[in-house]
Amino acid sequence: MLDERKLAVLRAVVEDFVNTNEPVGSKALADRHKLGVSPATIRNDMVALEEDGYITQPHTSAGRVPTDKGYRLFVDRLSSVKPLSAAERRAIESFLTGAVDLDEIVARTVRLLSQLTRQVAIVQYPSLTRSSVQHVELVPLGGQRIMMVVITNTGRVEQRVIDGLGEVEETAVNDLRGMLNRAIGGLHLGDVPEAVEDLPSQVPTEDRQMATSVLSVLLESLVERHEEKIVLAGTANLAAVDFAASLRDVLEALEENMVLIRLLGEAKDPSMLTVRIGAENFHEGLRSTSVVSADYGVGNQSLAKIGVVGPTRMDYPGTMGAVRAVARYIGQILAGQ
Amino acid sequence: MLDERKLAVLRAVVEDFVNTNEPVGSKALADRHKLGVSPATIRNDMVALEEDGYITQPHTSAGRVPTDKGYRLFVDRLSSVKPLSAAERRAIESFLTGAVDLDEIVARTVRLLSQLTRQVAIVQYPSLTRSSVQHVELVPLGGQRIMMVVITNTGRVEQRVIDGLGEVEETAVNDLRGMLNRAIGGLHLGDVPEAVEDLPSQVPTEDRQMATSVLSVLLESLVERHEEKIVLAGTANLAAVDFAASLRDVLEALEENMVLIRLLGEAKDPSMLTVRIGAENFHEGLRSTSVVSADYGVGNQSLAKIGVVGPTRMDYPGTMGAVRAVARYIGQILAGQ
DNA sequence: ATTAGCACTGAGAACCATGGAGTGCCAGGA
């Protein structure tokens, strides 16, 4: 069905179209690539490729353009991830060293990735559900309120104000803090609910209401609240592209956190690259975009994802190389922290 | 120089141009507004307005368009802030209630503002420099490291990891924590440096290195680090506008945090509205945009700013109304927290 | 001071002709 040469032609079509953004014809192909055959032969191959749905013509007397299916084949079988240049590697190093806290690591990473790929970069904060409790702090705010701060081993901090407790006793808060940390310090977040189950019964009755309030907020903030924090950068790069769907739709989609989360997809193993092309994205406004994403994490434990959004007409090998490199690097940084 | 009627004409030109996005001619003005004079008279007035630089013609046989100077006059003397409709007020209430922490308040505010104005909204986190220390927490991370968490009375949390301390003694950390909180708890951040100046001398010599490291990180994070956190939303609304400067330039400018900070400008009194029109913005890429900003805060203490960025051709009265209302409301929410 | 009338201007739409890149197909050659 698809012999070697037809695949070579498809690869050439994709590469040229990505470069020039213009439908590519048989003559141009014969000139720019050494395929060893004449334009007429290439034309015949193109007809076959078109019949199989890998390429298409915008109109009769124009060159060919890859379809989503064509890009898919290209990514799966005709290209390999392109390693970063030495200069790019150095850029990563200098960009990410010297970040003081998690917020800054994430902020720098997303900018770095958008600059490397010249596209829109997405970075998800390390997931809470996979990390463990480093420390729980309870701070009386005066009046009837307490601020709870949970610190995880990935450096992430969750804060919450708990209100309407009745009068708050300093010593009671201290006791509760101690109990809490003994009960759940070092524990995986997923194991927290079970571990705190019978804590209230160990608290003096007069403080029990406070304890249950604190615990319910704790559980809510750590376990039930699965929405993840996400940042993106490089939207300016979209302006250069002319989308089939309107630019507005794309920007709108990118502002929806839920869309971004689904876009990055389910977590797998660190450094696994996922490519979703055109209509493979569920979202209307993203029909003419592709998403390259990867997990990052410490060791072989995946903490979250990063990704890049661009036109389907993108440099897949280069983008995949950048995403993979940055994912690995952020994993190292987090491990060292 | 500029009599009543000329001003009325200018107002009509601005309003019509904002509505239609097309140069407005004398006939159209006479039709749509009851100015009580004929098109010919309006033409004469327009010539005067053009000579004074308030309006201009894209080309000879076209209608008139307001200049930056024209918008400026319109904002200063010809329009008043438009109060929100009842429906909009209700929208604000329902949008902002139920936010659990500062991050969420800010995130919801910025989305609300962008939806109300259909433009790009900017919200600055409450400034650290004006708030006071609620509590300092030190958490030994094992090994040679400590995590420091500073909680302020505006609900903001700053975290930092301190490394390379030599072996960390649990009790020494506890002592230091106690001293720190006694020394600076409740203090204005600006007063912290002075208050901690002679703390190291009160620490046993064997822990003094740790104490100085912690203090230097504390000072750095609170006082020296003036860059503020900023979020924005509604960039999709820019796609609908056609900018003189390229859309790309605008998006690029909006991704620069430093630009945004300067854009919002110096803090004044809460609820003071500032409008910066076109070239009044220092930034190249923002020559064809206007910024409406306001302070928000608790009582008459300004904590930070919010703002809206849109084309110079914007609905100033409506935008100003929305910005002012949201600024007031976020102040109330923060006061209640 | 205002207005009706009028000639003038220039952008943009509509229309048309032309050039050229690219195609499909066929017949001849390895």
Next chain:
DNA sequence: TCCTGGCACTCCATGGTTCTCAGTGCTAAT
């Protein structure tokens, strides 16, 4: 059987021309 040169055909993009029309500035009359 596969490849290639040749050829007629297609249709988009380009550029020139014309036409329309909203809007102007000016002048003379009210």
